Amino acid sequence: MIVLNNVHKAYVTGTNSLHVLKGVDLEIEQGEFVSIMGSSGSGKSTLLNILGILDSYEEGSYYLDGTLIKDMSEKKAANFRNELIGFVFQSFNLISFKNAVENVALPLYYQGVRRKKRNAIAMEYLERMGLAEWAGHMPNELSGGQKQRVAIARSLISKPKIILADEPTGALDTSTSYEVMEILKEINNDGITVIIVTHEHDIAAMTHKIIRLKDGTISEVIKNGDLMDFKHRYTKELETA
Amino acid sequence: MTAFGVFWGIFMLIIMSGAGRALENGVMDGIRSFATNSAFFWAERTGKPYGGFQRGRRWNYTNADIELLRTNIKEIEYLSPRLFGPNSRSGDNTVRGEHTGAFNIFGDYPDYFKIDPWTPVKGRLMNQIDILYSRKICVIGERVAEIMFDEGEDPIGEYLKINGVYFQIVGVIDPHTNINIGGGRKEETIIVPFTTMQRVFNYGDRIHFFSVTSGKGTPVSIVEEKIKKLIKERHNIAPDDNQAIGSFNIEKEFVKFSGLFTGIQILTWIVGFGTLLAGIIGVSNIMLVIIKERTQEIGIQRAIGATPYTVILHIVAESVFLTVLAGYIGLTLGVGILELLNMALESGGEEIFFRHPEVSFTMAVSALTVLVVSGVFAGLIPAKKAVSIKPIDALRDEGI
Numbered sequence: 001m002i003v004l005n006n007v008h009k010a011y012v013t014g015t016n017s018l019h020v021l022k023g024v025d026l027e028i029e030q031g032e033f034v035s036i037m038g039s040s041g042s043g044k045s046t047l048l049n050i051l052g053i054l055d056s057y058e059e060g061s062y063y064l065d066g067t068l069i070k071d072m073s074e075k076k077a078a079n080f081r082n083e084l085i086g087f088v089f090q091s092f093n094l095i096s097f098k099n100a101v102e103n104v105a106l107p108l109y110y111q112g113v114r115r116k117k118r119n120a121i122a123m124e125y126l127e128r129m130g131l132a133e134w135a136g137h138m139p140n141e142l143s144g145g146q147k148q149r150v151a152i153a154r155s156l157i158s159k160p161k162i163i164l165a166d167e168p169t170g171a172l173d174t175s176t177s178y179e180v181m182e183i184l185k186e187i188n189n190d191g192i193t194v195i196i197v198t199h200e201h202d203i204a205a206m207t208h209k210i211i212r213l214k215d216g217t218i219s220e221v222i223k224n225g226d227l228m229d230f231k232h233r234y235t236k237e238l239e240t241a
Numbered sequence: 242m243t244a245f246g247v248f249w250g251i252f253m254l255i256i257m258s259g260a261g262r263a264l265e266n267g268v269m270d271g272i273r274s275f276a277t278n279s280a281f282f283w284a285e286r287t288g289k290p291y292g293g294f295q296r297g298r299r300w301n302y303t304n305a306d307i308e309l310l311r312t313n314i315k316e317i318e319y320l321s322p323r324l325f326g327p328n329s330r331s332g333d334n335t336v337r338g339e340h341t342g343a344f345n346i347f348g349d350y351p352d353y354f355k356i357d358p359w360t361p362v363k364g365r366l367m368n369q370i371d372i373l374y375s376r377k378i379c380v381i382g383e384r385v386a387e388i389m390f391d392e393g394e395d396p397i398g399e400y401l402k403i404n405g406v407y408f409q410i411v412g413v414i415d416p417h418t419n420i421n422i423g424g425g426r427k428e429e430t431i432i433v434p435f436t437t438m439q440r441v442f443n444y445g446d447r448i449h450f451f452s453v454t455s456g457k458g459t460p461v462s463i464v465e466e467k468i469k470k471l472i473k474e475r476h477n478i479a480p481d482d483n484q485a486i487g488s489f490n491i492e493k494e495f496v497k498f499s500g501l502f503t504g505i506q507i508l509t510w511i512v513g514f515g516t517l518l519a520g521i522i523g524v525s526n527i528m529l530v531i532i533k534e535r536t537q538e539i540g541i542q543r544a545i546g547a548t549p550y551t552v553i554l555h556i557v558a559e560s561v562f563l564t565v566l567a568g569y570i571g572l573t574l575g576v577g578i579l580e581l582l583n584m585a586l587e588s589g590g591e592e593i594f595f596r597h598p599e600v601s602f603t604m605a606v607s608a609l610t611v612l613v614v615s616g617v618f619a620g621l622i623p624a625k626k627a628v629s630i631k632p633i634d635a636l637r638d639e640g641i
Contacts, residue, residue, distance in 0.1 A: 054544060054633040074549045074628070082546025093541040093636065110546040154545065 001065060001161070001193055002028040002051065008059035009046055020046045021057065022216035028195065028209075030161065033188040035204040036197045038213035044197045045166060047213065051195065052085055052164045053077045065161065082110055086155025090167035092147040094139040100126060100150045101135045107158040118157075125153040129183065145176035152183055156192075163187060165196040169203055181206050244527075244567030246520025247615075251568045251608055254513030255575025255600055259582075261505040263598035268498065274417040276356040278318075279454045280465045280490045281422065282472075288484030292477035300476050300485070302448040304439075309475065314467050316459040319355045322451040324348035324438045327404050329425050335389065336402040342388045344381075345425040346403055348438025356452045357418060364397040364412030367434055371411075375436040379403070380412040384428035401431070406441045408433055420491075422450070461492045514611075521564065521615040528560050528623035539627050540635025553624040560620025561613055568612035572605060 009021040020043040028034055038044045049055035050062060053069055062069045065084060072080070081087075094103045101122045108118035126135050129149040139147055148168060155163055165184065169177035181203060188194045196207065204210050212220040287298045307322050326346030327334040333341040351367050359366065362383060371378055379401060381389075386396045400407045408431075416427045438444065453468065455461040469486050472478070478485045532539070539552055579598045586598075 049633050052544070054636070055631070074543075078543060078546055078548040081544060087544050089636070093537070093544075095538055095541060106542070107545045110542075110548070110551060158546065 001030040001032075002026065003063040004050075004060065005062075006060040007050065007057050007062060009043070009050065009055070009057045020216055021050075023060070024213075024216075024218060026211065026218065028193060030193055031188070031191050032193055032195075033185070033208040034193075034195045034211060035207040035209070036195065036211045036213060037199060037201075037204050039199070042213040043216045044213050048164055048166050048195065048197045051162075052087060053080055078110075082107055082158055084161050086152075086158065086160040086163045088148070088151050088155050088163060088165035088168045090170040092139070092144075092151045092171075094147055094150060094154075096139055099136050099138050100131060100142065103139065103150055104153045104157055106154060111158065122153070122157060125157050126150070129153045143176075144172050145179060148172060148176075148180050149183065152180070152187070156187065160192065162193045162195065165194065167198055168196055169198065169200065177203060244520065244524050244563050246523040247517060247564050247567040247612070248520070248571040250513060250515075250517030250520045251571030251612065252575045253516050254509065254608060255572060255604075256578060257509040257513060258506065258604055259575070259579040259598040259600050261502065261509050262600065263582075263586075264505070265502040266597045266599075269502075274358050275420050275491065276319075276454045277495045278459075278461045278492055279356050279452055280461045280468075280488055280492070281450065281452050282468065283450045283487040285485055285487045287478055287482055289479040289482045291479035291482065294477055300478070302451065302472075304446040304448065306472060306475065307448065307451065310453075310468060310471060313471060314464060316456050316464045316467070318454045318456040319352040320451060320453050321350040321352035321356060322435060322448040323350075323353065323422075324435060324442075324444055324447070325449045326433070326438055326442055329429060334404050335385075335431065337389045337399070340389045342385065342429075344385055344429050344431050346431045346433065346438075348435040348442075348444075349432050350435050353432075353452060356454055357416070357420065357422070359414040359416050361412045362415050363395070364410070366412055366414065367432060371434040372436050375440055376434060377406065377408050377437055377441070378411045379408040379431050379433045380414045381410055381432075382426075382428040382430045383413060383415055384426065385431055386413045403431065403433070404442065408437075422452075462490055465490055517611065517615065520567070521619045524560060524564055524567075524616070525619040525622055527563075528556065528620055529626065531559075532556065532623045532627045536627070536630060536635045539630075540632050543632040544636060549628040552628055553621070556624035556627060557617055557620035560623070561616035564616030564619060565609070565612050568609065572608060576600060576605075 004024050004026040007021055007024045008019070011018045011020060024047060036044045036047060046055065050057050051064075053064075053072065056071070064080070067080075069080070087093075095106070098106070101119055104125055105115075105118040105122035108121060113121075123132065123135060126132050129152065131146060131149055131153070134142060134146060134150075139150070142150065148171075152163075152168075163184070168184070169180055172180060177200075184194050184196065185206065194207075196203070198204050208223075210220075210222040211218055212222070214220075282302075284300055284302060287294065287296055287300065290296045302322070304322075307320060310317065311320060324347065326348060328345045329343040331343075333343045334346065335342045335344050349367065350372060351369055354366050359380075361380070364380070367378070367380055370376070381396065381401070389401060390396050390399070396410045396413055399410050401410060414432075419427070421427050439446070453461070453464060455464040465488060469488070470480070472486060473480055473482065476485075539547075542552065543549075579600065582598050
């Protein structure tokens, strides 16, 4: 599904060059539930942006669903994003002057689906998120958890193969965070690959695979079986802290 | 207020163009139906000694000249000699019972009405038979009828005594144009058959003045030259004497007028376009600010699948909407004001050189086209800029 080979990325500002990703090799299968962890500046968001074709990379190769993603035209990238990838952001990124249904229906608008049809589909997804009665509300009338659920509904509506979530729980309290993670789990159970970036260990622990980034390289991959061990280590870390 | 410049540009364009057009209408209405391919001739003193004659000699056109011109110059369409009879400046010359009046009396051929059109309000115009039989009839201007007749009286068939000779009135006529040959008000004119006037007022075979129009496709100036050449030969006038034959070529004047009004229209467009351009730049600027404010939103849209084309389309559509709306308001307001002005002028009723301010349909349509095109351009630059920002940078932008 996702194959990265020796991916390098550097941000150049004037004469300074900041080498963020220093050769990342990664393979993620269809249907996996993965979290990317790392301290700030480790390049986790950059990695996610590359995965989401929001950002480019200089070296290496990135295959998405068998297609090489490199130096893609904006139009093609937009189509890929629209069809294959759903985004969930930390700050929700809902469009403030559109109500919940319209926000959810937006990706279908770019696919050229008629308003009536796309709003009907959007309603279905809102119902699945338990937000049917909030359909007509503007984003600023919704709570953080509700906003994030609207954003998830929006990411799902185009039936993507991958959901990329950048700190989906970063702006939410613990109980709401867990609700959101429950929803993401359900989505994963439907066979959709879910990749989240987080720095919260408890959130990461709910996923099936944890990728730890350190200084632009993958320092550790904790697989499903080792999760118990990870949890154990994590509680230990808490105790010592 | 963002698009005020556009509004003002169109508004100015409409107002100025309308005013220019009104001036043109006012002037052109007065001369429009006058034959534009006409020239007029009269006799002046000679300016050079020639053929044994001294300079300063008086001379006259004669009936024979007219025949000669008719047979020799094929390009002539209408040729109408005229006699200036008694005029209004020399005191009362027309009597009917207790009514007296001072009018301009002209002897004309029916062809004259082809050059300077009049409409019979009552009765008829003069015709060829009147000329042929030298009938003592006359057609009179409306003012003449007003002065010489009481209200409710029908002048047709009545007689007027002009300089002691009775003429029967066959028509009351109304001029189409303000162009006036021979002075005085056109409504105070009495026209009698040319041949009649020559006989009853003892003009012999003299002609004071004649009007000529050229046939289709021939500029009247060519005819003018040919006529002058022929007349000079016949009347022993030096070929290089520019003074002896007085003439007036209305075609030249028309060209001058048309040029003037074209100039006014061009100026209007230049000023209007300048203002419009400033307005468009304003809109473009505003759009840039809007784009800046919405960077994040555009980033979101692109992250969830909006192609650059969709984004550009939206921004351009918005800019076009803004410009066209502002332009439309300007257009409507401008036309509205012109219409009000028109109403005010109409109710004023006076004869002024400012009439029917209006803008043509083509003008309005082309203004709208300019608006749409300019709206596209005003939107295109900010749109390009918006798309040039990478979606990831747009998303990171914490502008809001």
